[in-house]
Amino acid sequence: MAREVANRRLRAGIVGGGQGSFIGAVHRIAAELDGQAEVIAGAMSTNPERARASAASWYLQRSYDSYEEMARTEAQRTDGIDFAIVATPNHMHFPVVKAFLEQGIHVVCDKPMTFSLEEAQQLVSLVEEKQLVFALTHNYTGYPTVRHARDLVRQGALGEVRKVLVEYVQDWLLDALEKEGNKQASWRTDPTKSGIAGSVGDIGTHAENLLEFITGLKITSLCADLTTFVEGRALDDDANMLLRLENGGKGFLTCSQIAAGEENNLTLRVYGTKAGLEWHQQEPNTLIFKPHGQPQQILRTNQGYMSDESKALSRLPGGHPEGFYEAFANIYRLAIADIRRVESGEQTQGGYPTVYDGLRGLNFIVKAVESSQKGAVWVEL
Amino acid sequence: MAREVANRRLRAGIVGGGQGSFIGAVHRIAAELDGQAEVIAGAMSTNPERARASAASWYLQRSYDSYEEMARTEAQRTDGIDFAIVATPNHMHFPVVKAFLEQGIHVVCDKPMTFSLEEAQQLVSLVEEKQLVFALTHNYTGYPTVRHARDLVRQGALGEVRKVLVEYVQDWLLDALEKEGNKQASWRTDPTKSGIAGSVGDIGTHAENLLEFITGLKITSLCADLTTFVEGRALDDDANMLLRLENGGKGFLTCSQIAAGEENNLTLRVYGTKAGLEWHQQEPNTLIFKPHGQPQQILRTNQGYMSDESKALSRLPGGHPEGFYEAFANIYRLAIADIRRVESGEQTQGGYPTVYDGLRGLNFIVKAVESSQKGAVWVEL
Amino acid sequence: MAREVANRRLRAGIVGGGQGSFIGAVHRIAAELDGQAEVIAGAMSTNPERARASAASWYLQRSYDSYEEMARTEAQRTDGIDFAIVATPNHMHFPVVKAFLEQGIHVVCDKPMTFSLEEAQQLVSLVEEKQLVFALTHNYTGYPTVRHARDLVRQGALGEVRKVLVEYVQDWLLDALEKEGNKQASWRTDPTKSGIAGSVGDIGTHAENLLEFITGLKITSLCADLTTFVEGRALDDDANMLLRLENGGKGFLTCSQIAAGEENNLTLRVYGTKAGLEWHQQEPNTLIFKPHGQPQQILRTNQGYMSDESKALSRLPGGHPEGFYEAFANIYRLAIADIRRVESGEQTQGGYPTVYDGLRGLNFIVKAVESSQKGAVWVEL
Amino acid sequence: MAREVANRRLRAGIVGGGQGSFIGAVHRIAAELDGQAEVIAGAMSTNPERARASAASWYLQRSYDSYEEMARTEAQRTDGIDFAIVATPNHMHFPVVKAFLEQGIHVVCDKPMTFSLEEAQQLVSLVEEKQLVFALTHNYTGYPTVRHARDLVRQGALGEVRKVLVEYVQDWLLDALEKEGNKQASWRTDPTKSGIAGSVGDIGTHAENLLEFITGLKITSLCADLTTFVEGRALDDDANMLLRLENGGKGFLTCSQIAAGEENNLTLRVYGTKAGLEWHQQEPNTLIFKPHGQPQQILRTNQGYMSDESKALSRLPGGHPEGFYEAFANIYRLAIADIRRVESGEQTQGGYPTVYDGLRGLNFIVKAVESSQKGAVWVEL
Structure with a gap:
C-alpha cells in the first residue's frame, strides 16, 4: 500500500546512532538537510536508557527499545515512518535492514553493507524481491x-x-x-x-x-x-x-x-x-x-x-564551501526522491549506491x- | 511572558528568502542543522503568489502575505514562532526587524544590518530596550x-x-x-x-x-x-x-x-x-x-x-570537511541557545554578532x- | 674599441659582495650559470684584507683594493673584464657604476639603482651617452x-x-x-x-x-x-x-x-x-x-x-624546479647577449631591466x- | 700521485652530454655552481662533429673524439682533469667509468649506475680497489x-x-x-x-x-x-x-x-x-x-x-627558491670536497650516493x- 507523500516531509526512524556515536548525527543532519525528511522515531541504542535519552535529545516523537518493535509498530501507524536509517555497528546491519524491508519500509544503511558476504548475497535477493528503496551511504x-x-x-x-x-x-x-x-x-x-x-x-x-x-x-x-x-x-x-x-x-x-x-x-x-x-x-x-x-x-x-x-x-554558489554533510545529504536527496517515486507509483531513478555496490x-x-x-x-x- | 521552550525544537518564521533567493535556503538549513529549531512559518515574498509557492515548497505550516501580519499573528498564537529570520534586501531589514521585536519576538537578521546608519542607531536602542535576542549573520x-x-x-x-x-x-x-x-x-x-x-x-x-x-x-x-x-x-x-x-x-x-x-x-x-x-x-x-x-x-x-x-x-572529526552551512549554523546555534536562556529566565551568553557589530x-x-x-x-x- | 668576444666566456669583475654578503655569491652564480661568463676579478670589500680573502675564496685571478683601481687597470688590459658587477650597498652604486662606464666597461648593477633620485637622473644621462650595456638586477x-x-x-x-x-x-x-x-x-x-x-x-x-x-x-x-x-x-x-x-x-x-x-x-x-x-x-x-x-x-x-x-x-623540462638563481641568471643571460652584440657592432635587443626602470x-x-x-x-x- | 688542488678550481671532463642532451648541461651547471670546478674537456658525442660543436659551444679547452683518448691523454697532462663526468646512455656507463678509474681519475656518474647487475658488481670491486671518489648522481x-x-x-x-x-x-x-x-x-x-x-x-x-x-x-x-x-x-x-x-x-x-x-x-x-x-x-x-x-x-x-x-x-635565505640544479650541485659539492680530500691525503667524508647505492x-x-x-x-x- 503506497503512502501519500506529497506535500509533506518524509518521516524517518533511526536504528543506532545514539549518544557517543559520531555517525548518528551525521545521518540526521544529512537526512534533514534539504527539508525533505525529518527523523521522528528511533531505536537508538540497545541500552534502553541511552536509547531514550538519545531520542529525547533529538526531540524525537517516538523512542523504541528495540528495532524489531519499531519496525512492527511504525509499519502499522498511519503516520509511521517512510524509511529507516541503519547506523549500527556492522554485525547488526543485516538483521535490522531485513526487519524493515520485510515490513515494507525503505532503508538507508551504513557501509560495509553487512557483516559477511553471505548476508550481502541474501540482502540482494531480499531487495530485489521487495522492490523497496535501499540506499547504501557510500557518502563520498x-x-x-x-x-x-x-x-x-x-x-x-x-x-x-x-x-x-x-x-x-x-x-x-x-x-x-x-x-x-x-x-x-x-x-x-x-x-x-x-x-x-x-x-x-x-x-x-x-x-x-x-x-x-x-x-x-x-x-x-x-x-x-x-x-x-x-x-x-x-x-x-x-x-x-x-x-x-x-x-x-x-x-x-x-x-x-x-x-x-x-x-x-x-x-x-x-x-x-x-x-x-x-x-x-x-x-x-x-x-x-x-x-x-x-x-x-x-x-x-x-x-x-x-x-x-x-x-x-x-x-x-562557487566559493561557498560544501563539505561532508552536504555530500552525505546528496545520497539522502537521491534516495528520498526515489522513495517519493516508489510511493507515487513512478519509476525509480537511482543515482545513489545500491545493494549491488554493497555486495561488491x-x-x-x-x-x-x-x-x-x-x-x-x-x-x- | 516567557514561552516554554524545553523539550522541543524552537519555531522560526522567515521573512524574505523566497524562490530565486540564494540566502533563504541558507537560513533554513543553518537554523535547522542542529535539530534545535524548525522553520514553520513565512512571509517569503512581497509577491503573494511567490510567497505561497515558496512556503509550500518548504512544507511550511503557515504562509503570510505580509511580515506585519505574520508578526502580529504569530505573537498571539500559543504555538507561534519563537524567532524571526530576516532575509530580505537591505532596505527592508529595519522595518521587519522592528515589527518582530515590538511583538516580543527574537530576531536573526542578515547583514548589513540596516539600510542607513540612522536606522542602525535606532535599532541599537530598540534592542537595548526590548531585551530580546538579536543576532546578525556575519556568518564567517x-x-x-x-x-x-x-x-x-x-x-x-x-x-x-x-x-x-x-x-x-x-x-x-x-x-x-x-x-x-x-x-x-x-x-x-x-x-x-x-x-x-x-x-x-x-x-x-x-x-x-x-x-x-x-x-x-x-x-x-x-x-x-x-x-x-x-x-x-x-x-x-x-x-x-x-x-x-x-x-x-x-x-x-x-x-x-x-x-x-x-x-x-x-x-x-x-x-x-x-x-x-x-x-x-x-x-x-x-x-x-x-x-x-x-x-x-x-x-x-x-x-x-x-x-x-x-x-x-x-x-x-578532523578531516571531514565542514563548510559554509555549518559556519552559518554556528551563528544560529549560539543565538538559539540564548533564546532558550532568555525564555528560561537565564542570562544570555552571546558569542554571535550583535546589534553593535551591525552598527559598526x-x-x-x-x-x-x-x-x-x-x-x-x-x-x- | 670593440673587444673580441667570440669563442670565449666573457670576463667579469665584481665590486662588493665580499665575505658576509649574501648577494655577492648570487651574482657570481647567476653570471656564470650559462657558461657564458666568468668572474675573474674583484674589489670585493673596502676592507683590503677581506677583499683579498674573498677573492681568494673565489679563486679570482685579480683582486683590487679599490674599485677605482680596478676600473682603470682592467680597462687597459687586453684580457681585462668585459663587464662589472656592482653588488655594494646602495650609496656606492652611483660612483662605482660611473667609474666603470667612464672606462667603457659594461655594468650589471643591483637595485635600487642609486642612493638618490638625482643620481639616478645623472646615470640615465651617462648611460645614454656611453652606449654601453647597463642592466639592473630586478631579478624577479x-x-x-x-x-x-x-x-x-x-x-x-x-x-x-x-x-x-x-x-x-x-x-x-x-x-x-x-x-x-x-x-x-x-x-x-x-x-x-x-x-x-x-x-x-x-x-x-x-x-x-x-x-x-x-x-x-x-x-x-x-x-x-x-x-x-x-x-x-x-x-x-x-x-x-x-x-x-x-x-x-x-x-x-x-x-x-x-x-x-x-x-x-x-x-x-x-x-x-x-x-x-x-x-x-x-x-x-x-x-x-x-x-x-x-x-x-x-x-x-x-x-x-x-x-x-x-x-x-x-x-x-617541466617539473624540474627552477628557482631564484636561474631567474637571476636570466637577467645576466640577456645582458651578456647584449654585451656580445655591442662588442660585435650589432644592435642591442634588451629584455632586462634598464636604467629607466631604475629611475622609475x-x-x-x-x-x-x-x-x-x-x-x-x-x-x- | 696526488695532484695539487689547493687554490684553484678543479678541472672536469665530460663524456656524453652533447647537443640534444638534457642532462649534459645539468652536469656542467651543477659541477660549476659553487665555483669549485670547471668543465674544461669533453668527449661529448660519439659523432665527432657533434662532439666538437658541443665542446665549442661550451668553450671547452679540449675536445676529444673518444673517451678512451680523453682518459689516456688527460691522465698524462699536468693540467689534466681531476674528475670525469659520465653522462652517456646507460650501456656506456661501465666502460667509460672503468676507463677513467683505471687512469686514476675520479668519477661522477649518472644513474642507473650500469647496464647490468654484473657490471655493477664489477664496478664495486674496481672502486674498492682504486680508492678513488665515485659519486652517483641520485640527485634528489x-x-x-x-x-x-x-x-x-x-x-x-x-x-x-x-x-x-x-x-x-x-x-x-x-x-x-x-x-x-x-x-x-x-x-x-x-x-x-x-x-x-x-x-x-x-x-x-x-x-x-x-x-x-x-x-x-x-x-x-x-x-x-x-x-x-x-x-x-x-x-x-x-x-x-x-x-x-x-x-x-x-x-x-x-x-x-x-x-x-x-x-x-x-x-x-x-x-x-x-x-x-x-x-x-x-x-x-x-x-x-x-x-x-x-x-x-x-x-x-x-x-x-x-x-x-x-x-x-x-x-x-629561506623563501628564495632553490631547485633542481642546486640539489644536483650538492652531489657535486660533496664529491668535489672528497676529491680535494683524497688529493690532499685526507680521509673522505662521503655524503653523496656511492657505488653501493648503484649496486642496490x-x-x-x-x-x-x-x-x-x-x-x-x-x-x-
Whole structure:
C-alpha cells in the first residue's frame, strides 16, 4: 500500500546512532538537510536508557527499545515512518535492514553493507524481491566534484583509463584506543562486530567503491598485503594492494588507520590516455583535471562549466564551501526522491549506491583478506 | 511572558528568502542543522503568489502575505514562532526587524544590518530596550578556525598586532548582470534597496567585521578608494582601503566584485610581534599559524589542539570537511541557545554578532563612502 | 674599441659582495650559470684584507683594493673584464657604476639603482651617452612564469587591467638585527647607506617594478602609509599603498619586513575584464591563470603551451624546479647577449631591466616617502 | 700521485652530454655552481662533429673524439682533469667509468649506475680497489629538505617507520616519442641502451634510492607489476610494487611515464609510530612534518630550525627558491670536497650516493623485472 507523500516531509526512524556515536548525527543532519525528511522515531541504542535519552535529545516523537518493535509498530501507524536509517555497528546491519524491508519500509544503511558476504548475497535477493528503496551511504560519491569526475571519464575526457591510485589514510587508530574505552574503536577492531576486516572494511571499501564509481571499471583481481601494526589488535589496521582492472588498467589501493599525522585523507588519481584527474576528500570542492600537454585545470563545485549532474547536487554558489554533510545529504536527496517515486507509483531513478555496490564491497573485503592470508598473492574478484 | 521552550525544537518564521533567493535556503538549513529549531512559518515574498509557492515548497505550516501580519499573528498564537529570520534586501531589514521585536519576538537578521546608519542607531536602542535576542549573520565568524584565530590573538600567541591584510574578492558582478534580469544583482546594485554602497556594503562589511572579530581591535581611521568599474552601475563594485587600528597597527582591506576568476575569496592575514596567521574562507578547515623563526603550522578544524570554543563549534572529526552551512549554523546555534536562556529566565551568553557589530558595519560603510567621495582621504571612524 | 668576444666566456669583475654578503655569491652564480661568463676579478670589500680573502675564496685571478683601481687597470688590459658587477650597498652604486662606464666597461648593477633620485637622473644621462650595456638586477622579472604573465597581458588574455594587488612581505627585520651586528641589517636600516627608504627601497621597488613589468602600465599616483614598527629603527620597515594606474586601473601595494612568519613572499595578482592571474615568488614555477567563468589553469615553467619568450628563459623540462638563481641568471643571460652584440657592432635587443626602470624605482621611493610624510596623501608620480 | 688542488678550481671532463642532451648541461651547471670546478674537456658525442660543436659551444679547452683518448691523454697532462663526468646512455656507463678509474681519475656518474647487475658488481670491486671518489648522481638526495627528512627519521622524530609510499610519475612517454625521432626517448626505450627496464630503471631507481636514503631502511622483498602501455614499446613504462622493509615496515612504490598530465612528480610519504612526513620534488623547498595529534608543520629550506646538514647544503635565505640544479650541485659539492680530500691525503667524508647505492639500484631493477615476469610475485632483494 503506497503512502501519500506529497506535500509533506518524509518521516524517518533511526536504528543506532545514539549518544557517543559520531555517525548518528551525521545521518540526521544529512537526512534533514534539504527539508525533505525529518527523523521522528528511533531505536537508538540497545541500552534502553541511552536509547531514550538519545531520542529525547533529538526531540524525537517516538523512542523504541528495540528495532524489531519499531519496525512492527511504525509499519502499522498511519503516520509511521517512510524509511529507516541503519547506523549500527556492522554485525547488526543485516538483521535490522531485513526487519524493515520485510515490513515494507525503505532503508538507508551504513557501509560495509553487512557483516559477511553471505548476508550481502541474501540482502540482494531480499531487495530485489521487495522492490523497496535501499540506499547504501557510500557518502563520498555524493560530492559534486566526484560526480563530475565520473562524468569526465564517461564523456571520454581522459581517454582509456590506464592507471588508478587510490588512498584512504588516517591515524585515528595509531594508538590502541580500543583498550582505552573508546566506543567506536572498540567495535571497529572487534571481529564479532566489524567482520573479518578492520581498515579494509571501514575505509578500504570506500576507496574501492570510489574507484569503481569514478572509473566505471571493475577491479578484476588484487594482491593485498594487510598488516596489523598495533600490538594486540585483532584486525588489520593497514593494507597495500595491487589492482588490475577489467580493461587492462592497473592500479594501487592503500588504506591505513595508523598513518601518523593524517586525518581523513581519501585521495584518488586516475590516468588515461588523454588526461589525468585528482581529487582529495579533505578539499572536496576542488577537482584537478590534467590534460596531457595542457595546463592543469582547477575545477570547482557548482561552477557553470561543471556537468549538469554535478551542479544538481550542489547547493551553494562557487566559493561557498560544501563539505561532508552536504555530500552525505546528496545520497539522502537521491534516495528520498526515489522513495517519493516508489510511493507515487513512478519509476525509480537511482543515482545513489545500491545493494549491488554493497555486495561488491563485501566481495572486495573477502578477497583482500584471502589474498593477504595466502601470503599476498593474486586473487580474482 | 516567557514561552516554554524545553523539550522541543524552537519555531522560526522567515521573512524574505523566497524562490530565486540564494540566502533563504541558507537560513533554513543553518537554523535547522542542529535539530534545535524548525522553520514553520513565512512571509517569503512581497509577491503573494511567490510567497505561497515558496512556503509550500518548504512544507511550511503557515504562509503570510505580509511580515506585519505574520508578526502580529504569530505573537498571539500559543504555538507561534519563537524567532524571526530576516532575509530580505537591505532596505527592508529595519522595518521587519522592528515589527518582530515590538511583538516580543527574537530576531536573526542578515547583514548589513540596516539600510542607513540612522536606522542602525535606532535599532541599537530598540534592542537595548526590548531585551530580546538579536543576532546578525556575519556568518564567517562562525567557522571554528576563525574562532581559534581569535583565541590565538587573545592568548597572545601573535604578540601585539601590527599589520592586518584582509581581502574579499569575487567576480560575480564582472558583467552587468543587473541588466540581464538577475534578481539578486538587481537589488544589490540598486541604491534604493542596498543603500549607499555596493561591494563595500555586501562584502566589505564581512571583511571589516572579520578583521575586528579576530584581532579584537577597532579600525580607527581609513582611506578608501571606491570604484565602479562596470559602466552604468550605480554603486561601487570595487574598493581598496588603507586602515589604521586603535593600537597603532596598520592594515589594508580590499573588496571587489569584478575580480575576474575569483569565487568568494575572503582571506585574512594578521601579523604580530611574535607570529602571523592566515585564513582562507575557501579552504575554511585550515588555519595557518606562522610563529617567527619556527615552522608554519597547519591548524585544522576539530583537532584536539584547537581551543575549546573552536571545538565546541565543530561537529565532525578532523578531516571531514565542514563548510559554509555549518559556519552559518554556528551563528544560529549560539543565538538559539540564548533564546532558550532568555525564555528560561537565564542570562544570555552571546558569542554571535550583535546589534553593535551591525552598527559598526554601517558606520564603516558610511565612512568608506565619505572617504572616497572626498578623494580617498583619511576619515575617522 | 670593440673587444673580441667570440669563442670565449666573457670576463667579469665584481665590486662588493665580499665575505658576509649574501648577494655577492648570487651574482657570481647567476653570471656564470650559462657558461657564458666568468668572474675573474674583484674589489670585493673596502676592507683590503677581506677583499683579498674573498677573492681568494673565489679563486679570482685579480683582486683590487679599490674599485677605482680596478676600473682603470682592467680597462687597459687586453684580457681585462668585459663587464662589472656592482653588488655594494646602495650609496656606492652611483660612483662605482660611473667609474666603470667612464672606462667603457659594461655594468650589471643591483637595485635600487642609486642612493638618490638625482643620481639616478645623472646615470640615465651617462648611460645614454656611453652606449654601453647597463642592466639592473630586478631579478624577479627573470622568472619564465613572470615573462609569460606579461605575455598574457600583452596578448589581451586578461582584457583591460582593472585591479592589481602586489605584496612583498618578509619578517627578517622583525627584530632589531641592526643592533646585533648583522652586517646586512646594519646598512639596510642606515639612511646614509640605503637612502631615504627602508622596506620601500629594498623590496617595495621590486613590487613596483614587477607590477609595471607584468601589466605594462605605469603607476600614476599613490597614497602611501609607511611605518617604522621596530623601535629605534631609522627607516620604514612596513608600508601600505593605494595605487592608481595610467589606464584607470586601481591597485594596492604592501611591503613589509616585519610580517612575522613570512619568508620572502612576493605575490602579484592582476584582474582584468576577462581574466585574472596570480603569481607567488616562493613557488615560482607556477602561474595561475583565472579566466572568468572557466576553470583556473595552472601554468608551469617550460611547458609547451608557454610563450616563446618564457620558454627561451627556461632551462629544464617541466617539473624540474627552477628557482631564484636561474631567474637571476636570466637577467645576466640577456645582458651578456647584449654585451656580445655591442662588442660585435650589432644592435642591442634588451629584455632586462634598464636604467629607466631604475629611475622609475627611485621616483617611486621618493614619492612614497613624500606621500607618507605628508600624512599618507595622494601624490603624482 | 696526488695532484695539487689547493687554490684553484678543479678541472672536469665530460663524456656524453652533447647537443640534444638534457642532462649534459645539468652536469656542467651543477659541477660549476659553487665555483669549485670547471668543465674544461669533453668527449661529448660519439659523432665527432657533434662532439666538437658541443665542446665549442661550451668553450671547452679540449675536445676529444673518444673517451678512451680523453682518459689516456688527460691522465698524462699536468693540467689534466681531476674528475670525469659520465653522462652517456646507460650501456656506456661501465666502460667509460672503468676507463677513467683505471687512469686514476675520479668519477661522477649518472644513474642507473650500469647496464647490468654484473657490471655493477664489477664496478664495486674496481672502486674498492682504486680508492678513488665515485659519486652517483641520485640527485634528489641533494635537496636540503630531503637531508632534513633523513635527519628527522634518524633522530627518532617519526618513531619506528611503519609505512612508506613513494611515487615517481611523469607523462613524457605517454606518446610513442621514440618513433618520432626523440633522441632521449629512443635510447630510454631501447633495451640495448637502457637495460632490462624502462621506467623502473630511469625513475623507479630514484624512488627506491630516495626511500632507502630517507628511511635508512632496506627493502627486503617486493612484488612488482610492470606494464608496457604504449604499443610497440620494448620496455616497461609503468610499474606498481608492494614493498616490505627490513624492520617489518610495509610500503608501496609506483613509477610511471604515462601518467597523463604529470610532469616530474616524485613524492615520498613516510609514516612512523609518532609522526609522518611528506615531500614533493616539484615543490622541493617544503617538507611537511606530521606529528600525531599536533598540527602539521611546514618545514622550509634553510630556516634556522633545519638540521645542520640540511643548512650546510642550502645556499640562499629561506623563501628564495632553490631547485633542481642546486640539489644536483650538492652531489657535486660533496664529491668535489672528497676529491680535494683524497688529493690532499685526507680521509673522505662521503655524503653523496656511492657505488653501493648503484649496486642496490641495479639489484632493485633486476628483482622488479623478475617479480613481474613471474606474474607479479614476491621476490627477495
